[in-house]
Amino acid sequence: MGLGICVLAAPEIVVGAVIVAGVVVVGFAIKEALDAYERKWAEPETTRPTPETRPVPEVKPAPEARPAPQQPSPTKRPKPEPKGPELPPLGPIETSERERRPECKPVPVPHLGGNDPHNQCADNLPNNTFPGWDVLVNGKNFDALQLATRTLWDVKTDAFDKHESRSQDFFIQMKLPEIQREKRLAEECGYDFVVGVRSKAHQLALERADNTLRAVLMDWC
Structure with missing residues (x-):
């Protein structure tokens, strides 16, 4: 109340008071700013933004560059790969049912004996697979x-042509079955x-008796 009286009483005093009041207000604002600055730097280190806590912008990987396909040189032609011989596909060898029968397997067996010229003629047969042996097939001894x-x-080594025709016919009929x-x-x-x-x-006599027979003249014996 005393201050008001003074202001009203003396204008020059009022001007001075305003100046003083302005200084006080400015000083107060400066102090507030300093206090705020001190509070900011007085916060713990964990609350301050650091490079580690700052969000890192997402970086998209660059697209991979694919190598361009190589074009063949117009002056060089690709060499064809060497090919091996074309072979037929391998597979099981087919055999007939009768060839798989055990009695059809040729088995060399000794000559029956008793007629050496006969056995020698059979042994000298060209391309004889088992010379010196008979061959057992399907229960029968064959000469070669x-x-x-x-x-x-x-093999027949009989002196057929030395007999008369009647004996020859009889011989054929006896041997034919x-x-x-x-x-x-x-x-x-x-x-x-x-x-x-x-x-x-x-x-000729054998072929006349059975035209399905094959008779061969043996010129090696």
Whole structure:
């Protein structure tokens, strides 16, 4: 109240008071700013933003550059890869049912004996697979086997042409059933059958008696 009286009483005093009051206000504002600055730096270190706590902007990986396909040189032609020989596909070898039968497997057995010229003629057969032996096939002893052509032989060394015609006919009729049986046994196992003879007359007589027979003239014995 005393200050108001003074202001009203003396204008010059009022001007001075305003100046003083302005200084006081400015001083107060400066002090507030200093206090705020001190409070800011008095905060713990964990509250201050650091480079470690600042958010890192997401960086997208750059797209991978794919190598451009190499174009073949126009002056150089690609060499073809070498190819091996074309072979047929391997597979099981097919055999007929009759060839798998154990009785159809050719087995060399000793000559029956008793006729050396006969056995020698059979042994000298060209391409004889088992010279010196008979061959057992399908329960029958054959005189020789040419395995390369799958041919079984019955060798006849009789002096057929020295007999008269009546004896020749009788001889053919006596021997023919057994020859025909041998042929059938051979064919049952997939073999050809040949009768070897020493004379042309014998050959013709057999062919007349059975035109399915194959008679061969043996010129080696």
